Amino acid sequence: MSELSAKAIVLLGDGAGDRPVPQLQGQTPLEAQATPALDEIAKGGECGLMDPIAPGIPAGSDTAHLSLLGYDPYTYYTGRGPFEARGIGMRVQAGDVAFRCNFATVDDDWTVLNRRAGRIKEKEGTPELAAAVNTAAGVIEGVQCAFKESVEHRGALVLHGEGLDPRVTDADPHTENSKVLEVRAEDPAAAKTARVVNHWIRRTYEALKDHPVNADRKWPANIVLPRGVGVAPHLKPFQAEHAMSGAMIVEVALIQGLGEYLEMDVIRVPGATGGYDTDEMAIAQAVVEAHASHDFVLCNIKCPDLGGHDGSWEKKQAAIAKLDRAAGYLLDHIDFDHTVMVVTADHSTPVAVKDHSGDPVAIVAYGVGTRPDDVSRYGERPCARGGLCRIRGVDVIRILSNLTGAQKKFGS
Amino acid sequence: MSELSAKAIVLLGDGAGDRPVPQLQGQTPLEAQATPALDEIAKGGECGLMDPIAPGIPAGSDTAHLSLLGYDPYTYYTGRGPFEARGIGMRVQAGDVAFRCNFATVDDDWTVLNRRAGRIKEKEGTPELAAAVNTAAGVIEGVQCAFKESVEHRGALVLHGEGLDPRVTDADPHTENSKVLEVRAEDPAAAKTARVVNHWIRRTYEALKDHPVNADRKWPANIVLPRGVGVAPHLKPFQAEHAMSGAMIVEVALIQGLGEYLEMDVIRVPGATGGYDTDEMAIAQAVVEAHASHDFVLCNIKCPDLGGHDGSWEKKQAAIAKLDRAAGYLLDHIDFDHTVMVVTADHSTPVAVKDHSGDPVAIVAYGVGTRPDDVSRYGERPCARGGLCRIRGVDVIRILSNLTGAQKKFGS
Numbered sequence: 087m088s089e090l091s092a093k094a095i096v097l098l099g100d101g102a103g104d105r106p107v108p109q110l111q112g113q114t115p116l117e118a119q120a121t122p123a124l125d126e127i128a129k130g131g132e133c134g135l136m137d138p139i140a141p142g143i144p145a146g147s148d149t150a151h152l153s154l155l156g157y158d159p160y161t162y163y164t165g166r167g168p169f170e171a172r173g174i175g176m177r178v179q180a181g182d183v184a185f186r187c188n189f190a191t192v193d194d195d196w197t198v199l200n201r202r203a204g205r206i207k208e209k210e211g212t213p214e215l216a217a218a219v220n221t222a223a224g225v226i227e228g229v230q231c232a233f234k235e236s237v238e239h240r241g242a243l244v245l246h247g248e249g250l251d252p253r254v255t256d257a258d259p260h261t262e263n264s265k266v267l268e269v270r271a272e273d274p275a276a277a278k279t280a281r282v283v284n285h286w287i288r289r290t291y292e293a294l295k296d297h298p299v300n301a302d303r304k305w306p307a308n309i310v311l312p313r314g315v316g317v318a319p320h321l322k323p324f325q326a327e328h329a330m331s332g333a334m335i336v337e338v339a340l341i342q343g344l345g346e347y348l349e350m351d352v353i354r355v356p357g358a359t360g361g362y363d364t365d366e367m368a369i370a371q372a373v374v375e376a377h378a379s380h381d382f383v384l385c386n387i388k389c390p391d392l393g394g395h396d397g398s399w400e401k402k403q404a405a406i407a408k409l410d411r412a413a414g415y416l417l418d419h420i421d422f423d424h425t426v427m428v429v430t431a432d433h434s435t436p437v438a439v440k441d442h443s444g445d446p447v448a449i450v451a452y453g454v455g456t457r458p459d460d461v462s463r464y465g466e467r468p469c470a471r472g473g474l475c476r477i478r479g480v481d482v483i484r485i486l487s488n489l490t491g492a493q494k495k496f497g498s
Numbered sequence: 499m500s501e502l503s504a505k506a507i508v509l510l511g512d513g514a515g516d517r518p519v520p521q522l523q524g525q526t527p528l529e530a531q532a533t534p535a536l537d538e539i540a541k542g543g544e545c546g547l548m549d550p551i552a553p554g555i556p557a558g559s560d561t562a563h564l565s566l567l568g569y570d571p572y573t574y575y576t577g578r579g580p581f582e583a584r585g586i587g588m589r590v591q592a593g594d595v596a597f598r599c600n601f602a603t604v605d606d607d608w609t610v611l612n613r614r615a616g617r618i619k620e621k622e623g624t625p626e627l628a629a630a631v632n633t634a635a636g637v638i639e640g641v642q643c644a645f646k647e648s649v650e651h652r653g654a655l656v657l658h659g660e661g662l663d664p665r666v667t668d669a670d671p672h673t674e675n676s677k678v679l680e681v682r683a684e685d686p687a688a689a690k691t692a693r694v695v696n697h698w699i700r701r702t703y704e705a706l707k708d709h710p711v712n713a714d715r716k717w718p719a720n721i722v723l724p725r726g727v728g729v730a731p732h733l734k735p736f737q738a739e740h741a742m743s744g745a746m747i748v749e750v751a752l753i754q755g756l757g758e759y760l761e762m763d764v765i766r767v768p769g770a771t772g773g774y775d776t777d778e779m780a781i782a783q784a785v786v787e788a789h790a791s792h793d794f795v796l797c798n799i800k801c802p803d804l805g806g807h808d809g810s811w812e813k814k815q816a817a818i819a820k821l822d823r824a825a826g827y828l829l830d831h832i833d834f835d836h837t838v839m840v841v842t843a844d845h846s847t848p849v850a851v852k853d854h855s856g857d858p859v860a861i862v863a864y865g866v867g868t869r870p871d872d873v874s875r876y877g878e879r880p881c882a883r884g885g886l887c888r889i890r891g892v893d894v895i896r897i898l899s900n901l902t903g904a905q906k907k908f909g910s
Contacts, residue, residue: 147910
């Protein structure tokens with residue numbers, strides 16, 4: 087921990103931004119939900135709108151967090167696979183090519199019957215399935231193929247060897263009742279990589295189709311489908327980049343992987359499930375603890391995004407209530423005379439869209455050094471009238487490191 | 499037309515932005531004029547300020563429209579000449595150099611007596627004059643010199659041949675009672691181009707000075723003066739760039755030429771004169787028709803800009819009343835549950851300046867997916883308090899394509 091004048095926290099409601107919902111009389115879920123803690127923060131802070139990447143651009147979780155951590159995704163984003171792999175403890179070295187994967191269910195003809203093999207419960211046999219895959223397909227054309235299971239039906243594949251190239255397409259057709267796609271090279275230099283991946287997929291099918299773990303499953307996990315290819319990003323560690331020690335408390339492997347790349351302390355909290363049932367108070371307590379020993383803590387509570395993807399404003403409001411309780415705990419347990427906190431979202435996931443969108447999100451900066459404005463409610467439209475006006479994701483960390491004293495003068 | 503969740507419209511009042519006018523008690527023409535339709539749109543929409551290029555930068559019509567169509571003019575703008583030429587149906591190929599031109603009146607000594615040859619009425623003899631120019635000066639030093647008349651005193655020149663270079667100066671002195679300027683090469687590589695253009699101008703004088711068409715003219719069109727040099731731009735077609743089919747309804751050849759480059763459907767409306775007398779209802783009807791068959795329609799009504807250039811707030815207000823009537827027709831005939839519309843200006847043309855300026859313009863986004871704010875009047879200062887805050891021209895199309903569903907997620 088450095089000798090700064092203040093510390094910083096970023097609290098994110100994943101996908102919390104939204105559009106007017108007719109059933110909420112044209113309010114957004116954030117505007118409609120009672121959020122006493124977030125309102126108190128808005129009232130005491132400096133509010134605005136934030137475009138995670140740029141106006142109108144729908145951000146992924148990965149690109150949004152890169153941006154919020156001060157790394158312009160147009161410069162630094164090299165694909166999702168490496169973050170996913172790193173998040174579950176795999177190494178991805180320079181020259182490696184990494185994919186995120188799903189266990190899926192196909193018929194004899196490789197038509198995808200269920201893209202998630204029925205959403206496998208927590209590690210229910212997937213370590214055994216992964217071991218079978220690695221035994222059957224550990225090396226292809228001299229390329230080491232390392233596969234590891236993640237949560238539910240997810241996993242990651244890392245290819246390590248000579249002459250690899252990431253310019254290949256997905257095997258996952260992204261819809262059901264479609265055939266598994268042949269992986270194609272988008273550049274001649276990627277021909278070997280495409281061949282290896284296609285070969286690897288065939289071997290996963292051979293290794294899994296009659297595997298005992300699948301015997302009783304309604305949706306046998308009988309194939310592994312790679313997508314989201316990428317190579318190791320070149321990211322300066324967070325502390326070297328921003329002169330603040332950093333901790334990360336998030337619920338998804340993808341963002342944990344980004345934290346590992348940035349050499350932040352990635353803290354995994356028991357009870358933080360990434361689901362609607364997550365223990366937001368355990369997360370808030372972990373933030374307070376991490377705050378004691380770090381200059382900067384980023385925390386993301388995942389469930390508002392799930393409500394958006396599920397198209398349910400009720401679930402999204404319940405998730406926002408959890409975010410509010412976590413925020414309330416931080417209000418009570420953090421010394422804001424020596425801390426500045428930003429509360430915002432990594433992107434909008436409107437219930438009408440059921441996916442990420444490019445709509446800007448509410449943001450508030452609260453605590454030491456901020457200039458409180460006259461906004462008194464947290465939400466997209468109240469915040470739009472605030473003193474921060476409209477900023478971008480990459481601005482956030484600089485605004486914070488300015489207030490913590492970590493930001494160096496440019497010029498003299 | 500693609501399978502999007504909504505369609506988009508951009509309605510522009512050309513040059514409609516302004517500064518406070520003392521005779522209007524410090525209001526701008528937009529603020530002072532009664533605009534019931536625009537106010538209804540502001541009331542139901544999300545308002546803000548927009549810098550066509552960047553704060554303080556006075557935009558040309560061409561660079562502003564490039565920007566609003568999502569092409570950063572700092573990257574894509576290669577000069578006005580090619581758009582002007584394309585707009586009147588001329589080809590401009592890679593390697594060609596194109597100029598916009600004026601018919602002008604000079605004395606024996608080549609002092610410019612009237613820069614626009616008295617603003618020639620619609621095609622009054624200019625096709626015959628152009629034919630004479632092309633006969634006299636069709637090929638110079640092996641370079642093909644194609645000239646074509648446009649509206650009023652205007653035209654375009656396209657040079658096609660080996661070794662051309664656009665780094666040459668204008669012949670038009672831009673003021674009267676000054677001598678025609680010798681075209682100079684700003685780089686040695688452009689020496690041949692400068693020589694060809696100077697030679698071509700001399701031949702236009704020789705071909706026109708005693709031409710019968712000029713016999714009865716007070717201001718004989720006895721020379722053609724090139725300016726606004728440029729080369730063919732490299733622009734990805736609009737639909738390929740934005741995943742929306744696009745139509746354009748504008749009144750000036752320059753912007754029509756841009757539309758042709760972008761392979762948009764450029765719709766020419768009978769009665770759309772580009773003048774104060776334009777038939778704004780015919781334009782509005784054409785927008786409604788184009789909207790039925792396209793994902794995106796851009797419409798520009800030219801006359802507010804004329805009021806600015808003429809320094810007349812009365813004429814500008816009358817032109818804004820026309821814009822308002824067109825907007826009212828769209829309100830009545832478009833389904834805004836499935837359409838999002840932006841109403842703004844391509845730039846300010848303050849009556850006090852009589853030219854384009856870098857003042858930001860009012861903007862409102864209205865219709866499906868927008869977050870209505872509490873602004874209830876259209877105009878620079880009412881809109882400045884709205885929920886869009888302050889955006890840039892290049893953001894507009896992304897904000898729209900986010901709401902139509904055409905914008906792809908960046909990252910995952």
